[in-house]
Amino acid sequence: MEAGLESVIAAHTVLSDVDGEAGRLVLRGATLESLAGVASFEEVCVRLWSGLAPVPVDGLKAALGAARVEVWSEVERLDDALAALPPVEGLRALMARLADGEDLPAALRITAAPAVFTGALLRRRAGRPALAPDPSAGHAADLLRMISGRAATPAQAAALDAYLVTVIDHGLNASTFAARVAASTRAGLVSAALAGISALKGPLHGGAPGPVIDMLDGIGSPGNARAWLEAALDRGDRLMGFGHRVYRVRDPRADALKGAIRRLGADEGRLALGEAVEAAALEILRTRKPDRPLETNVEFYTALLLEALGIPPEAFTCIFAAGRVAGWTAHAWEQVATGRLIRPRSIYVGPEPAPE
Known part of the structure; x- marks a missing residue:
């Protein structure tokens, strides 16, 4: 066995294909080039989630906007200790307060949460009041507004949309594998996302x-x-x-x-x-x-x-999570639907017991 599970096939997925030799990324039948800068984050969420949950194809923007309003209630409990943490750790702590589950409402909550919580954490750290979500706005535009306090220009919203689409899913990377392991235990989507964000914050993954x-x-x-x-x-x-x-x-x-x-x-x-x-x-x-x-x-x-886009470097991993969380959710659903409890074996190379 190669170190780091290199070349080990751990799942079959319909979600994304990473061709490292050709330099190609496919997101459920579409190349990245055909989506980034063209499709919105919400549209690509629909692409990934369809068939795995009852996704409102024409209404996901509104549903995600309503979910941002729902998770905003957690911001009222944002205290100085949480605000003093590195933003990605504060985000993880706030997400841990969300009600777990395996249904679409749970998915919407955890997809909405990084946008709402990152803005609240950054503004609290800067001594400014957090801004409530605008449920009528697109997800990318609202994320930028909740951080900066200003309405995003169409160009800024489009740029962040392109970023969120670009990082939404990428094969069985470390954070996605962690999310699938948690999901395989039937721990719930929030638990899977917490496993994902814990792996994402490492400097060899999303912290880079x-x-x-x-x-x-x-x-x-x-x-x-x-x-x-x-x-x-x-x-x-x-x-x-x-x-x-x-x-x-x-x-x-x-x-x-x-x-x-x-x-x-x-x-x-x-x-x-x-x-x-x-x-x-x-x-x-x-x-x-x-x-x-x-x-x-x-x-x-x-x-x-x-x-x-005016996002401070200490929050870069939070914005990465804002895109990748939708991919973690899709993988969690897929794992529950098609996979088993993930339980690989190890080879013992330690000392043998002393003879009796």
Whole structure:
């Protein structure tokens, strides 16, 4: 058996297909390129959830808006201790208060929760009052408004929609596998989501985009890129935003997010810095590590897009969760419907008992 369950088939799924050799992501029969920047988050939720639950095909936007209002009641119990936690840990604690279940209302609550709770946590940390949801708004637009206090422009809402769609599901990644394990015990959708977010917060998974901003800030200008990156590799540092466990070519999500940044009309200087760093990093990595396929991954342009939308780096993982939670939900439903209790075996390599 390979370390990290490499190459082990742990589930059959209709939800997403990650082709690491071709650099292709399929979300229930549609390529990522055909969805990101075209379909809304709510529309892709319908795509993933249909057939697994009685999803209101034409009414999910309203249902999700009503769910944001429902989970808002938990914000009244947001105390100073929770607000002082890192945002992703505060989000996890607030989500743990939601009523569990395996039905559509439970799914809507946990899908609504990251948007409502992230905005409330960030505003409380900044000394500002939390803002109640607007159930008539699209999910992405309302998420941005609850963080910033200003109505999102159509371009901003479209950019965040593209991001949420891009990260909604991605095969049997660590957080999705954790969610499926929890779901296989019939613990409920909230419990599955909590397992997912606990795995997502790790720096080798959803916690990675924040350090990309630190790297860009450290480099400062395009002319400094090569020297800074060479020095980082000389110290044995990892270049954040490059390399992926599955993809052997460029991560298709990176291009989807780069396109979203361009459509947003974000700071051209910041994008130019990102492109210069990307080009220098890829050239250096190909020279230094010719036997390892280290291409741009989703984290690199995630950082630039979320920064352009005014989201602080400490909340990047919360926004990742706001998209991926819908995928966890779909996988949890699929596991309950088609799978068994997940219980792999281990091989004991410890000491043998002493002879009696």
